[in-house]
Amino acid sequence: MPRWTRAALFAATFLAGSVAQAQIQGVRSINTYGVPGLIETPSAQMQPDAELTTSLTLLSNDIGRGQIAFQILPRVEGLFRYASVPDFLPRGNGEFERTYDRSFDLRVQLLPEGGWRPAVTVGLQDFGGTGIYGAEYLVATKSVGDLTLSGGIGWGRLGGKGGFDNPLGALDERFDDRPGFDFDEGGDFSLDRLFRGDAALFAGVQYDATDRLTLKMEYSPDEYRLEQARGRDIIDPESPINFGLDYAILPGIRVGLHAIQGTEVGLTFQFAANPKRAPLGSGLEETPRPVTLRPDYRENPDVWSRGWVSDPAAAPAVRTALDTALAEAELELVATRLDATRAEIRFRNRRYTTEAQAIGRAARAATAALPPSVETLILVPLNAVGTAGSAVILRRSDVERFENAPDGAARILAASRRVDAVTLPDAGLVTEAEAYPRFRWALGPYTATTTFDPDNPFRLDVGAQLSGRYQPAPGLILDGAVRQKIAGNRDEYDRRSNSVLPRVRTNSYLYAEEDGPFIPYLTANYIFRPAPDFHGRLSAGLLETQYGGVSAELLWKRDGAPLAIGAEVNRVRQRDFDMAFGFRELDATTAFVTGYYDHGNGFLSQLDVGRYLAGDEGATYELTREFANGWRIGAYATKTNVTSEEFGEGSFDKGISLRIPLAWMTGQQTQTGAAFTIQPILRDGGARLRLRNRLYPLVRDQSAPDLSDEWGRFWR
Amino acid sequence: MGAVLAMTRFWRRAGLAAALTLALAGCGNDIRESPLRLATAAVADLVRPDPPSVDARTQLTPELIASAPVSVLLVIQQTEDIGFTLVANSANLGVIEWRNTAGQSILRRDGIVAGTRGFGFDRMTTDADGLIRALRAGGADGVVRVHRVIDGAGVIEARQYLCNVRLVGTETLSIYGRDYDTRTFTESCDGPGGRFTNRYWIQPGGTIRRSVERITPELGDFEFVRLND
Incomplete structure (x- = not known):
């Protein structure tokens, strides 16, 4: 593929994560709150499955809203919103100051559109914040040609103009009244307001004038009572009829222009991305070495002789050939055990995103190097620290047979066996001379971010990092790094911590003020396999930027089992703010028991129960949707035995995690990815250590189900 | 004194600029550590003029x-x-x-x-x-x-x-x-x-x-x- 084409596709990746067409099929135009809809009102439509919609709305009255929405399931959508509202918080002297508000939405499509039937969706808007934008709705939408009609009933913000008694009051009189807004800590999921108070009707129509241009008109019952309460003057609505247009300027990028309430104008930018829309397909990496076929036994029986094992020069020659063939596939041979009919090959994969692809390439390399009498291939991929998980056992004749079979990936998987590599005998295993000790170092840039502090939603430091990793033996790792900030604004945060808990994280801004070189981590680790299905880790040193100490972890994970269980104990002390070798007077012992459960279809649950850094006890639950290409999108919440008041703003810890594999964007195989955690607010309750070598992420793709889920790349 | 401070500032900035240049260029035998550097390299590869392709x-x-x-x-x-x-x-x-x-x-x-x-x-x-x-x-x-x-x-x-x-x-x-x-x-x-x-x-x-x-x-x-x- 010519470079200009790759460049265009690459640009599209960064800009839109899509393919070249005016509009991406199925991607819906959004409203100013970031969900499919008109201007202020929602529609019942859903985005395509796994769609990640990032949007920014700017209004002429200086209100700004940024949103990230994720289509969790084909009919379930979640959204995180960060809003900036001017002149909102009362100062007490009759004046107001700007507020920054974080909130969550959840939408469920009850009925998909079909035939004459409209789609029907129930939605909760801002149910996880102060409730500034709090609204609930039941909306129906039907498309007829280029026209899309929506209408529904709303509560809260959508229950204003033309409001009437809540019909749900007939079920229970508690629905009649809606509690006031929460301006204290916020962050509690405000279930006591849902579907309460007066209701009102809303409706709208949109017309797809061209394949790029959509025109919109709606009746919005939002009266902006909150923006006018207590003497505020943020908006002065004149008309409930809103108008808008929406234009697809690039694939996956739309711009909306709106006239709102007869007094304001607004701009909405919509950016579409979807883990399922890989911009470069399955990748641009070079075609693999083909399987080397053995001569026909009947025609060349001598070549199949097992006599080579008695030749002392043969095995070293085979190992050299194997090393060369694996190196061509950019795999590192670590150890081998050869006999007349079997070859165990332990190798390190530092290139391929999936172990399945690495195993597939190793199998083909093995066919080029092993004598014909070797029929059984035992392939053992090692992880980043050199420990083994499952060994994949293949018949060489199956590798030869299924290479180009139409269902070759499924057939080689069905014909393979897996055993825990710990159960394989050590006798006869020859480790390559250059495998250990090994030293790796890198000098490159680093970035550090702070998100959603009360004054700035995004702060960034950029600098240089020198890192090194020394491995004297399998599983033993000494690693560390030195960083020097070059530019950034994370040190501009100047709000002192008001936490009533031990300040285990709210002093983070003091670490960000360091201008000189600092040590983000410097640790000694021993990662080992104590028994079949068990993995262990011992770590000591400067474990992360803010804590040093000792850490121990044990993980049980059986090949093929969806459940894995881990336990972790850490004894740490808070580091000095200069992030050199000194410590402060704050000690903590944390301990957790963690359950990991793979639900299938890419959904993973993780439940941590234990004691957190501030001494609080509780649990963290995280639900992650994962894709075989390496994308991960998750949401977590932590609730411990500190009260909302003790916790402070946000009430409890929660956040969103996102990992985008670089290979998905560039089409070139690399295990590197960009990982982000969006934490609406960083407080001391529910805080954990940020350890680098936790076991489950390290070992999970060395065994099923991850290993088998990714098997489609075996022949890639 | 002012001249010394100015020189100090100059060398500090020059050092930081050199560090940034080195960092973005990157070196070492372990390239996995920095997604930023990999992304930078990918972009650099793409903006480099394409060699004339021969049909x-x-x-x-x-x-x-x-x-x-x-x-x-x-x-x-x-x-x-x-x-x-x-x-x-x-x-x-x-x-x-x-x-x-x-x-x-x-x-x-x-x-x-x-x-x-x-x-x-x-x-x-x-x-x-x-x-x-x-x-x-x-x-x-x-x-x-x-x-x-x-x-x-x-x-x-x-x-x-x-x-x-x-x-x-x-x-x-x-x-x-x-x-x-x-x-x-x-x-x-x-x-x-x-x-x-x-x-x-x-x-x-x-x-x-x-x-x-x-x-x-x-x-x-x-x-x-x-x-x-």
């Missing part, structure tokens, strides 16, 4: 083809209007791998595309046994063709097409000075990604001398011409 069609001559010591396949990627050549590299159970120097390959069974590698939206495998039987029989309706691709999420997706295979006539192909008598077939398929029509020019012995085949909806049609043998 194989402008280079091929009857003499060159006659002197080729190996089997050569001309491929024209129709959406890009680019021609390049591949040579037969290996064979396994009837599937021949044709490869170019850029690391891309086309797999063909009985002259029909069985898979591609290195083009991005590749087709991993093809089940076209029905097509092969239909071509031998002079045509057939309701022929099943199955493509397997790695979908955007990274898992194998099987796409099944129903095709009608028709003998539409005869044609004498003239390929770089050599003429080949062929029967021409169309294969009209319907399935995921829409409809497409493949075309085959088949010599009396069964050799597919030329074909135009849909690879995947994203890659579009590739034209294949057997230049020798």
